[in-house]
Amino acid sequence: MAPIVSISNLSKTYASGFEALKGVSLDIEEGEILALLGPNGAGKTTLISIICGIVNATSGKVTVGGRDVVRDFRDTRSMIGLVPQELTTDAFETVWNTVSFSRGLHGKKPDPAHIEKVLKDLSLWNKKDSTLRELSGGMKRRVLIAKALSHEPRVLFLDEPTAGVDVSLRKSMWDVVERLRASGVTIILTTHYIEEAEEIADRIAVINGGEILLVEEKDALMAKLGRKQLRVDLAHPLERIPESLSSYNLTLDEEGQCLIYDYDTSAERTGITALLAALAETGIRLRDLSTRQSSLEDIFVEIVEAGR
Ligand SMILES: Nc1ncnc2c1ncn2[C@@H]1O[C@H](COP(=O)(O)OP(=O)(O)OP(=O)(O)O)[C@@H](O)[C@H]1O
Numbered sequence: 001m002a003p004i005v006s007i008s009n010l011s012k013t014y015a016s017g018f019e020a021l022k023g024v025s026l027d028i029e030e031g032e033i034l035a036l037l038g039p040n041g042a043g044k045t046t047l048i049s050i051i052c053g054i055v056n057a058t059s060g061k062v063t064v065g066g067r068d069v070v071r072d073f074r075d076t077r078s079m080i081g082l083v084p085q086e087l088t089t090d091a092f093e094t095v096w097n098t099v100s101f102s103r104g105l106h107g108k109k110p111d112p113a114h115i116e117k118v119l120k121d122l123s124l125w126n127k128k129d130s131t132l133r134e135l136s137g138g139m140k141r142r143v144l145i146a147k148a149l150s151h152e153p154r155v156l157f158l159d160e161p162t163a164g165v166d167v168s169l170r171k172s173m174w175d176v177v178e179r180l181r182a183s184g185v186t187i188i189l190t191t192h193y194i195e196e197a198e199e200i201a202d203r204i205a206v207i208n209g210g211e212i213l214l215v216e217e218k219d220a221l222m223a224k225l226g227r228k229q230l231r232v233d234l235a236h237p238l239e240r241i242p243e244s245l246s247s248y249n250l251t252l253d254e255e256g257q258c259l260i261y262d263y264d265t266s267a268e269r270t271g272i273t274a275l276l277a278a279l280a281e282t283g284i285r286l287r288d289l290s291t292r293q294s295s296l297e298d299i300f301v302e303i304v305e306a307g308r
Protein backbone atom coordinates (compact mmCIF):
# COMPACT_ATOMS: atom_id res chain seq x y z
CA MET A 1 0.00 0.00 0.00
CA ALA A 2 1.27 3.48 -0.85
CA PRO A 3 2.24 5.50 2.21
CA ILE A 4 -0.26 8.15 3.32
CA VAL A 5 2.58 10.64 3.84
CA SER A 6 5.75 10.43 1.81
CA ILE A 7 8.68 12.74 2.50
CA SER A 8 11.67 12.60 0.21
CA ASN A 9 14.97 14.34 0.56
CA LEU A 10 13.50 17.34 2.32
CA SER A 11 15.75 20.26 3.24
CA LYS A 12 14.98 23.58 4.84
CA THR A 13 17.32 26.52 5.21
CA TYR A 14 15.67 29.47 6.95
CA ALA A 15 16.27 33.03 5.73
CA SER A 16 18.76 33.42 8.58
CA GLY A 17 20.89 30.80 6.80
CA PHE A 18 20.11 28.19 9.46
CA GLU A 19 19.78 24.67 8.08
CA ALA A 20 16.87 23.20 10.05
CA LEU A 21 16.34 20.06 7.92
CA LYS A 22 19.05 18.20 6.05
CA GLY A 23 17.70 15.74 3.48
CA VAL A 24 14.92 14.10 5.48
CA SER A 25 13.18 11.09 3.93
CA LEU A 26 10.38 9.25 5.68
CA ASP A 27 7.29 7.26 4.69
CA ILE A 28 4.30 7.14 7.02
CA GLU A 29 1.84 4.27 6.63
CA GLU A 30 -1.90 4.75 6.82
CA GLY A 31 -3.30 3.98 10.25
CA GLU A 32 -0.08 4.04 12.24
CA ILE A 33 0.95 6.16 15.20
CA LEU A 34 4.41 7.57 14.58
CA ALA A 35 6.27 9.41 17.29
CA LEU A 36 8.81 11.95 16.15
CA LEU A 37 11.22 12.12 18.99
CA GLY A 38 13.94 14.72 19.34
CA PRO A 39 15.39 17.43 21.55
CA ASN A 40 14.57 21.16 21.33
CA GLY A 41 15.52 22.60 17.98
CA ALA A 42 15.79 19.18 16.28
CA GLY A 43 13.49 20.27 13.42
CA LYS A 44 10.24 18.58 14.43
CA THR A 45 7.98 21.61 14.06
CA THR A 46 9.73 22.64 10.85
CA LEU A 47 9.07 19.21 9.34
CA ILE A 48 5.40 19.24 10.34
CA SER A 49 4.95 22.81 9.11
CA ILE A 50 6.26 21.84 5.68
CA ILE A 51 3.93 18.82 5.46
CA CYS A 52 1.00 21.07 6.42
CA GLY A 53 2.00 23.66 3.83
CA ILE A 54 2.71 26.41 6.37
CA VAL A 55 6.45 26.59 5.65
CA ASN A 56 8.05 26.15 2.25
CA ALA A 57 10.80 23.59 1.84
CA THR A 58 14.11 24.66 0.30
CA SER A 59 14.27 21.40 -1.63
CA GLY A 60 12.68 17.98 -1.66
CA LYS A 61 9.11 16.79 -1.94
CA VAL A 62 6.20 15.79 0.28
CA THR A 63 3.00 14.01 -0.73
CA VAL A 64 -0.10 13.38 1.37
CA GLY A 65 -2.56 10.83 0.01
CA GLY A 66 -0.44 10.80 -3.16
CA ARG A 67 -0.87 14.58 -3.72
CA ASP A 68 1.91 17.15 -3.64
CA VAL A 69 1.61 19.46 -0.61
CA VAL A 70 2.67 22.53 -2.61
CA ARG A 71 0.92 21.95 -5.92
CA ASP A 72 -2.28 20.50 -4.44
CA PHE A 73 -2.22 22.50 -1.20
CA ARG A 74 -6.00 22.73 -0.65
CA ASP A 75 -6.55 19.02 -1.20
CA THR A 76 -3.72 17.91 1.02
CA ARG A 77 -4.49 20.44 3.74
CA SER A 78 -8.09 19.24 3.96
CA MET A 79 -6.83 15.71 4.62
CA ILE A 80 -4.73 17.00 7.53
CA GLY A 81 -5.58 18.00 11.07
CA LEU A 82 -2.91 19.99 12.87
CA VAL A 83 -2.69 20.64 16.57
CA PRO A 84 0.02 23.29 16.73
CA GLN A 85 2.64 23.57 19.43
CA GLU A 86 1.79 27.20 20.21
CA LEU A 87 -1.59 28.07 21.66
CA THR A 88 -3.20 30.40 19.17
CA THR A 89 -6.89 30.93 19.63
CA ASP A 90 -9.35 33.69 19.10
CA ALA A 91 -10.04 34.77 22.69
CA PHE A 92 -13.51 36.25 22.18
CA GLU A 93 -15.05 33.47 20.12
CA THR A 94 -17.01 30.62 21.70
CA VAL A 95 -15.78 27.05 21.66
CA TRP A 96 -18.68 25.95 19.45
CA ASN A 97 -18.12 28.70 16.88
CA THR A 98 -14.35 28.28 16.78
CA VAL A 99 -14.59 24.57 16.10
CA SER A 100 -17.48 24.85 13.61
CA PHE A 101 -15.75 27.66 11.75
CA SER A 102 -12.57 25.61 11.48
CA ARG A 103 -14.51 22.86 9.67
CA GLY A 104 -15.77 25.42 7.15
CA LEU A 105 -12.24 26.72 6.55
CA HIS A 106 -11.31 23.30 5.22
CA GLY A 107 -14.16 23.36 2.73
CA LYS A 108 -16.42 20.89 4.55
CA LYS A 109 -20.19 21.30 4.79
CA PRO A 110 -21.53 22.11 8.27
CA ASP A 111 -22.16 19.00 10.39
CA PRO A 112 -23.35 19.94 13.89
CA ALA A 113 -23.62 16.25 14.88
CA HIS A 114 -19.92 15.75 14.16
CA ILE A 115 -18.91 18.88 16.06
CA GLU A 116 -21.02 17.73 18.99
CA LYS A 117 -19.32 14.33 18.99
CA VAL A 118 -15.84 15.88 18.87
CA LEU A 119 -16.62 18.23 21.76
CA LYS A 120 -18.09 15.39 23.81
CA ASP A 121 -15.10 13.15 23.10
CA LEU A 122 -12.81 15.85 24.43
CA SER A 123 -15.00 16.63 27.45
CA LEU A 124 -15.67 20.13 26.13
CA TRP A 125 -19.41 19.83 25.65
CA ASN A 126 -20.31 21.76 28.81
CA LYS A 127 -17.94 24.53 27.66
CA LYS A 128 -19.37 24.89 24.18
CA ASP A 129 -20.81 28.35 24.86
CA SER A 130 -17.81 29.65 26.82
CA THR A 131 -15.45 32.06 25.15
CA LEU A 132 -11.89 30.86 24.81
CA ARG A 133 -10.46 33.44 27.20
CA GLU A 134 -12.59 31.89 29.95
CA LEU A 135 -10.87 28.51 29.55
CA SER A 136 -7.83 27.12 31.32
CA GLY A 137 -4.66 26.32 29.36
CA GLY A 138 -5.44 22.60 29.26
CA MET A 139 -8.96 23.27 27.99
CA LYS A 140 -7.60 25.59 25.30
CA ARG A 141 -5.34 22.78 24.19
CA ARG A 142 -8.38 20.52 23.93
CA VAL A 143 -10.09 23.16 21.78
CA LEU A 144 -7.08 23.06 19.45
CA ILE A 145 -7.52 19.31 19.16
CA ALA A 146 -11.25 19.76 18.51
CA LYS A 147 -10.45 22.26 15.76
CA ALA A 148 -8.00 19.85 14.19
CA LEU A 149 -10.67 17.12 14.20
CA SER A 150 -13.52 19.33 13.03
CA HIS A 151 -13.07 18.45 9.35
CA GLU A 152 -12.53 14.70 9.84
CA PRO A 153 -8.88 14.54 8.76
CA ARG A 154 -7.18 11.32 7.60
CA VAL A 155 -3.88 12.40 9.10
CA LEU A 156 -3.54 14.12 12.44
CA PHE A 157 -0.40 15.94 13.57
CA LEU A 158 0.01 16.61 17.25
CA ASP A 159 2.96 18.91 17.93
CA GLU A 160 3.97 18.49 21.59
CA PRO A 161 0.38 17.75 22.60
CA THR A 162 1.08 17.24 26.27
CA ALA A 163 3.23 20.27 27.01
CA GLY A 164 1.64 21.87 30.07
CA VAL A 165 -1.08 19.26 30.33
CA ASP A 166 -1.94 17.45 33.57
CA VAL A 167 -1.93 13.68 34.03
CA SER A 168 -5.69 13.19 33.72
CA LEU A 169 -5.98 15.26 30.55
CA ARG A 170 -2.97 13.44 29.12
CA LYS A 171 -4.71 10.14 29.76
CA SER A 172 -7.96 11.30 28.15
CA MET A 173 -5.98 12.64 25.16
CA TRP A 174 -4.41 9.22 24.66
CA ASP A 175 -7.86 7.65 24.80
CA VAL A 176 -8.99 10.01 22.04
CA VAL A 177 -5.86 9.19 20.01
CA GLU A 178 -6.50 5.44 20.43
CA ARG A 179 -10.10 5.83 19.26
CA LEU A 180 -8.99 7.88 16.26
CA ARG A 181 -6.47 5.26 15.32
CA ALA A 182 -9.13 2.59 15.62
CA SER A 183 -11.20 4.59 13.14
CA GLY A 184 -8.29 4.54 10.67
CA VAL A 185 -6.74 7.97 11.27
CA THR A 186 -2.96 8.18 10.91
CA ILE A 187 -1.32 10.03 13.80
CA ILE A 188 2.04 11.72 13.98
CA LEU A 189 3.03 13.21 17.28
CA THR A 190 6.16 15.04 18.26
CA THR A 191 7.51 14.84 21.71
CA HIS A 192 10.66 15.03 23.71
CA TYR A 193 9.07 12.91 26.39
CA ILE A 194 10.38 9.47 25.72
CA GLU A 195 7.82 7.76 27.95
CA GLU A 196 5.14 9.23 25.75
CA ALA A 197 6.58 7.67 22.60
CA GLU A 198 7.10 4.43 24.48
CA GLU A 199 3.52 4.40 25.69
CA ILE A 200 1.62 5.16 22.53
CA ALA A 201 3.62 4.85 19.30
CA ASP A 202 3.77 1.99 16.82
CA ARG A 203 6.93 3.39 15.27
CA ILE A 204 9.50 5.83 16.46
CA ALA A 205 11.59 8.22 14.39
CA VAL A 206 14.46 9.91 16.16
CA ILE A 207 15.39 13.33 14.80
CA ASN A 208 18.34 15.46 15.86
CA GLY A 209 20.07 18.40 14.20
CA GLY A 210 17.70 18.28 11.20
CA GLU A 211 18.46 14.65 10.42
CA ILE A 212 16.47 11.49 11.00
CA LEU A 213 18.82 9.24 12.92
CA LEU A 214 16.58 6.20 12.86
CA VAL A 215 13.06 4.98 12.19
CA GLU A 216 11.98 1.71 13.68
CA GLU A 217 9.05 -0.26 15.05
CA LYS A 218 8.94 0.53 18.76
CA ASP A 219 9.04 -3.11 19.83
CA ALA A 220 11.93 -3.93 17.51
CA LEU A 221 13.81 -0.87 18.72
CA MET A 222 13.34 -1.85 22.34
CA ALA A 223 14.42 -5.43 21.59
CA LYS A 224 17.42 -4.41 19.52
CA LEU A 225 18.83 -1.73 21.74
CA GLY A 226 17.20 -2.87 24.93
CA ARG A 227 19.61 -3.90 27.62
CA LYS A 228 18.51 -5.45 30.81
CA GLN A 229 19.96 -5.02 34.22
CA LEU A 230 19.92 -7.59 36.94
CA ARG A 231 20.20 -6.06 40.39
CA VAL A 232 21.46 -8.32 43.10
CA ASP A 233 20.83 -6.98 46.60
CA LEU A 234 23.37 -8.40 48.99
CA ALA A 235 22.77 -9.69 52.50
CA HIS A 236 26.14 -8.23 53.57
CA PRO A 237 27.86 -5.26 51.94
CA LEU A 238 31.01 -5.79 49.86
CA GLU A 239 34.03 -3.49 49.73
CA ARG A 240 34.90 -4.44 46.21
CA ILE A 241 33.97 -7.00 43.54
CA PRO A 242 35.76 -10.30 44.33
CA GLU A 243 38.45 -11.54 41.89
CA SER A 244 36.43 -14.68 41.18
CA LEU A 245 33.68 -12.53 39.60
CA SER A 246 35.97 -10.35 37.49
CA SER A 247 34.94 -12.08 34.25
CA TYR A 248 31.39 -10.74 34.64
CA ASN A 249 30.41 -7.23 33.63
CA LEU A 250 29.49 -6.18 37.15
CA THR A 251 29.35 -2.90 38.97
CA LEU A 252 29.01 -2.39 42.68
CA ASP A 253 26.86 0.46 43.97
CA GLU A 254 28.34 3.08 46.29
CA GLU A 255 27.14 1.48 49.50
CA GLY A 256 28.43 -1.92 48.41
CA GLN A 257 24.93 -3.27 48.96
CA CYS A 258 24.04 -4.10 45.40
CA LEU A 259 25.73 -5.73 42.41
CA ILE A 260 24.48 -4.61 39.00
CA TYR A 261 24.83 -6.95 36.05
CA ASP A 262 24.27 -5.57 32.53
CA TYR A 263 23.28 -8.04 29.88
CA ASP A 264 22.03 -8.01 26.34
CA THR A 265 18.46 -9.23 25.88
CA SER A 266 19.17 -10.38 22.33
CA ALA A 267 22.21 -12.49 23.30
CA GLU A 268 21.82 -16.24 23.12
CA ARG A 269 22.83 -16.64 26.74
CA THR A 270 22.32 -14.02 29.38
CA GLY A 271 24.90 -15.58 31.71
CA ILE A 272 22.61 -15.15 34.68
CA THR A 273 22.63 -18.79 35.74
CA ALA A 274 26.41 -18.91 35.67
CA LEU A 275 26.63 -15.63 37.56
CA LEU A 276 24.32 -16.84 40.31
CA ALA A 277 26.33 -20.06 40.63
CA ALA A 278 29.55 -18.05 40.84
CA LEU A 279 28.04 -15.80 43.53
CA ALA A 280 27.06 -18.86 45.59
CA GLU A 281 30.52 -20.36 45.14
CA THR A 282 32.14 -17.16 46.34
CA GLY A 283 29.96 -17.33 49.44
CA ILE A 284 27.99 -14.18 48.68
CA ARG A 285 24.49 -14.27 50.13
CA LEU A 286 21.65 -12.55 48.33
CA ARG A 287 18.78 -10.66 49.81
CA ASP A 288 16.83 -9.94 46.65
CA LEU A 289 16.98 -10.01 42.85
CA SER A 290 15.28 -7.68 40.38
CA THR A 291 15.57 -6.81 36.71
CA ARG A 292 15.12 -3.56 34.87
CA GLN A 293 14.64 -3.08 31.10
CA SER A 294 16.37 -0.08 29.54
CA SER A 295 13.89 2.64 28.66
CA LEU A 296 13.65 4.57 25.43
CA GLU A 297 15.41 7.33 27.35
CA ASP A 298 18.54 5.18 27.65
CA ILE A 299 18.22 4.14 24.00
CA PHE A 300 17.82 7.73 22.87
CA VAL A 301 20.95 8.85 24.69
CA GLU A 302 22.80 5.93 23.12
CA ILE A 303 21.69 6.85 19.58
CA VAL A 304 22.41 10.55 19.91
CA GLU A 305 25.84 9.85 21.44
CA ALA A 306 26.68 7.36 18.70
CA GLY A 307 25.73 9.96 16.07
CA ARG A 308 28.19 12.50 17.45
N1 LIG B 1 11.54 31.10 11.27
C1 LIG B 1 12.75 30.67 11.60
N2 LIG B 1 13.88 31.34 11.24
C2 LIG B 1 15.10 30.88 11.56
N3 LIG B 1 15.33 29.75 12.26
C3 LIG B 1 14.26 29.04 12.65
C4 LIG B 1 12.92 29.46 12.34
N4 LIG B 1 12.06 28.54 12.86
C5 LIG B 1 12.84 27.61 13.46
N5 LIG B 1 14.16 27.90 13.34
C6 LIG B 1 15.29 27.12 13.85
O1 LIG B 1 15.25 25.84 13.27
C7 LIG B 1 15.60 24.85 14.24
C8 LIG B 1 14.49 23.82 14.33
O2 LIG B 1 13.35 24.42 14.93
P1 LIG B 1 12.02 23.60 15.18
O3 LIG B 1 11.03 24.55 15.73
O4 LIG B 1 11.67 22.86 13.95
O5 LIG B 1 12.52 22.58 16.31
P2 LIG B 1 11.67 21.56 17.20
O6 LIG B 1 12.29 20.22 17.02
O7 LIG B 1 10.24 21.70 16.92
O8 LIG B 1 12.00 22.07 18.67
P3 LIG B 1 11.08 22.11 20.00
O9 LIG B 1 11.21 20.75 20.62
O10 LIG B 1 11.75 23.16 20.83
O11 LIG B 1 9.70 22.47 19.60
C9 LIG B 1 15.86 25.60 15.53
O12 LIG B 1 17.25 25.77 15.67
C10 LIG B 1 15.17 26.92 15.33
O13 LIG B 1 15.84 27.94 16.03
Ligand SMILES: [Mg+2]
Nearest residue numbers: 044045085159
Ligand atom coordinates in the same frame (compact mmCIF):
# COMPACT_ATOMS: atom_id res chain seq x y z
MG1 LIG C 1 8.63 22.24 18.00
